[in-house]
Amino acid sequence: MTARLRAAVARRFGVDTRALAALRVSLAALVLVDLCLRARFLTAFYTDAGLLPRSLLFEQYGTISRLSIHAVSGAAWVQAVLFLVTALAALAMLAGYRTTLATVVTGVLLASLHYRNPLVLNSGDTLLRMLFLWGVFLPLGERWSVDALRDGETDSRRVASVATAGVLVQVVVVYSTNALLKLRGERWLAGDAIRYVLELDMFTVLLGDVLADFPALLVAFDRLWLAMLVASVLLLVLTGCLRAAFAGLFVAMHAGMLASMQLGLFPLVSIAALLPFLPGAVWDRIPGWQHVPGLRSLPASRYARRVEGALPLVALPAMPSTVVRWTRRVVPVVLVVLLAGMLVWNAASVGVVDATAAGPVTESPEPRWSMFAPVPASxxxxxxxxxxxxxxxxxxxxxxxxxxxxxxxxxxxxxxxxxxxxxxxxxxxxxxxxxxxxxxxxxxxxxxxxxxxxxxxxxxxxxxxxxxxxxxxxxxxxxxxxxxxxx
Incomplete structure (x- = not known):
C-alpha cells in the first residue's frame, strides 16, 4: 500500500527533466526580453532623475526597498551595468552553464530590479519571482544544457521532490486563489466580466478589438475560464495525456490573452509556469540536441570538450562533507516550510483561514492573484x-x-x-x-x-x-x- 501511494504521489508531483530544461530556457528568455523592454525607460523608472527617485522610494516602501541592489545608486550608468550583469547571468542560465549559480544570480538581480520600482509591477512579475525561487532547488540544468554536456547527460527522465511539488502547487495556488476571488464577483457569475474587460480600450489590442463585437462568444469564454480556474486542482490530480490536455487548454487561454490584451509578459510567464505539467509523452516527440543539424555527427564528449575549452570554468569552492550532508537534510525541511507558508499566506489573503492565526502574518494580506477579480475594472x-x-x-x-x-x-x-x-x-x-x-x-x-x-x-x-x-x-x-x- 505504501509503495502504491508513493508511486501515485510521484506521478502527480514528479516533473520530467526535459520539462525542467524547457522551464529554465523559458525563464531565462523571459528575463532577457523583460530587460530589453524595461531598458527603453531605464532613466524614467530606475534613476534619481526619474519617476521614483531613491528618496521617494525609501520613504514609500521602507526597509524592503533598501535591500535592492539597484537602489545603491541613482545614476543611469550604474543601472545599465546592473542590467548588463543580469543579462549575462540570464544568458548563462539559458545555456545551462553553471545552472544553479546562474539561476541564483539572475533571480536575485531580478528581485532587486522589481523592488527598485514596485509601481510598475504586475502579477506576472510576482509569479516570475516565485518560479525562480523554486527553480533554485530544481535540477534545471540536467538536460539540454552545457552542464549536461560537460558532465554527461543523465538518463533520468523524471524527478520528484519537495521543490517539484512546490513549483506545481504554486501554479495551482495562483489559479485557485483567482477562482475564489472571481466567484465573489457578480459579473463573473453573470458571464459578462470578459465583455467589460474588452470594453476597456487601455487593455484591448489586436484580437481583442475583434472579439469585442461577439458578446455571445465572450460569455462562453467567461464561463469556460471560470470553470477552468475552479477545476485547476485537476492539474495536480490528472496524469499523462489528460494532464497534458488540461494544461494545454490553459496555455491556449493565456495565448488568447496575449493576442487580445496589453498585459505585458504576464501571459508568457503563465505559459512558462505550465511547462512542468507536461508529461514525458510530450517531450518524447521533441528531439534532443544531438538531432540538431550540424551537431548530429558530433559526439557528445567531443562537443563537451569544445564547450569546456571555449567557456571559462567557474570553479566553486568545495563544501566539507559535513556541510553537504546537513544541507541535504535541511533544504527539504526549509522547502516544506516555504510551501506551507505559501499556502497559508494565500489562504489568508482570500479569507479561507484567519490571518491572525497564520503565524507571522499579523493582518490580512492583499491577494496576490486578483487579476480582474472579484470584479473586473470598469x-x-x-x-x-x-x-x-x-x-x-x-x-x-x-x-x-x-x-x-x-x-x-x-x-x-x-x-x-x-x-x-x-x-x-x-x-x-x-x-x-x-x-x-x-x-x-x-x-x-x-x-x-x-x-x-x-x-x-x-x-x-x-x-x-x-x-x-x-x-x-x-x-x-x-x-x-x-x-x-x-x-
Missing amino acids: TDYWVVAPGQLASGGSVDAFHGEAVSWDEPPDVAGSYPSARWRKYVANLRGADPAVAGGFADYLCTRWNGGHDVEVTSVAVFVVEQQVRLDGPNPTERVELAAKNCSSQ
Missing part, C-alpha cells in the same frame, strides 16, 4: 499633463502634443508600454508625493530636451466609466501640480 483612463510654456502657450508634457481631453483613438497606444499603464494605475491610489514625482519628472524631462521651457505641469487622468448599454461618462481627476521653476 473604468478606462488616460493621462493628460498640461504644461504652461514660458512663451505663453501650453503643451501636453507627457505626450509632447497639444493638450486634448478627448479620448485617444487608441487608449492602449497612448501609454508608452504596459508598465507605464500599470504605473498610472498605481498612481491613482498612491500617496500624493508619488504623483508629485511624476510631475517633477515631466518638468525635468521637458526642460532638459526643449528650447522653450515649461513653467508648470499638472498631471490628470481622465476616467471614463464603461457601460455596456449607454454612453460612457468621463471625469477629470488631478493627481499632481508642480511649479517647474522651483526645482
Whole structure:
C-alpha cells in the first residue's frame, strides 16, 4: 500500500527533466526580453532623475526597498551595468552553464530590479519571482544544457521532490486563489466580466478589438475560464495525456490573452509556469540536441570538450562533507516550510483561514492573484499633463502634443508600454508625493530636451466609466501640480 501511494504521489508531483530544461530556457528568455523592454525607460523608472527617485522610494516602501541592489545608486550608468550583469547571468542560465549559480544570480538581480520600482509591477512579475525561487532547488540544468554536456547527460527522465511539488502547487495556488476571488464577483457569475474587460480600450489590442463585437462568444469564454480556474486542482490530480490536455487548454487561454490584451509578459510567464505539467509523452516527440543539424555527427564528449575549452570554468569552492550532508537534510525541511507558508499566506489573503492565526502574518494580506477579480475594472483612463510654456502657450508634457481631453483613438497606444499603464494605475491610489514625482519628472524631462521651457505641469487622468448599454461618462481627476521653476 505504501509503495502504491508513493508511486501515485510521484506521478502527480514528479516533473520530467526535459520539462525542467524547457522551464529554465523559458525563464531565462523571459528575463532577457523583460530587460530589453524595461531598458527603453531605464532613466524614467530606475534613476534619481526619474519617476521614483531613491528618496521617494525609501520613504514609500521602507526597509524592503533598501535591500535592492539597484537602489545603491541613482545614476543611469550604474543601472545599465546592473542590467548588463543580469543579462549575462540570464544568458548563462539559458545555456545551462553553471545552472544553479546562474539561476541564483539572475533571480536575485531580478528581485532587486522589481523592488527598485514596485509601481510598475504586475502579477506576472510576482509569479516570475516565485518560479525562480523554486527553480533554485530544481535540477534545471540536467538536460539540454552545457552542464549536461560537460558532465554527461543523465538518463533520468523524471524527478520528484519537495521543490517539484512546490513549483506545481504554486501554479495551482495562483489559479485557485483567482477562482475564489472571481466567484465573489457578480459579473463573473453573470458571464459578462470578459465583455467589460474588452470594453476597456487601455487593455484591448489586436484580437481583442475583434472579439469585442461577439458578446455571445465572450460569455462562453467567461464561463469556460471560470470553470477552468475552479477545476485547476485537476492539474495536480490528472496524469499523462489528460494532464497534458488540461494544461494545454490553459496555455491556449493565456495565448488568447496575449493576442487580445496589453498585459505585458504576464501571459508568457503563465505559459512558462505550465511547462512542468507536461508529461514525458510530450517531450518524447521533441528531439534532443544531438538531432540538431550540424551537431548530429558530433559526439557528445567531443562537443563537451569544445564547450569546456571555449567557456571559462567557474570553479566553486568545495563544501566539507559535513556541510553537504546537513544541507541535504535541511533544504527539504526549509522547502516544506516555504510551501506551507505559501499556502497559508494565500489562504489568508482570500479569507479561507484567519490571518491572525497564520503565524507571522499579523493582518490580512492583499491577494496576490486578483487579476480582474472579484470584479473586473470598469473604468478606462488616460493621462493628460498640461504644461504652461514660458512663451505663453501650453503643451501636453507627457505626450509632447497639444493638450486634448478627448479620448485617444487608441487608449492602449497612448501609454508608452504596459508598465507605464500599470504605473498610472498605481498612481491613482498612491500617496500624493508619488504623483508629485511624476510631475517633477515631466518638468525635468521637458526642460532638459526643449528650447522653450515649461513653467508648470499638472498631471490628470481622465476616467471614463464603461457601460455596456449607454454612453460612457468621463471625469477629470488631478493627481499632481508642480511649479517647474522651483526645482
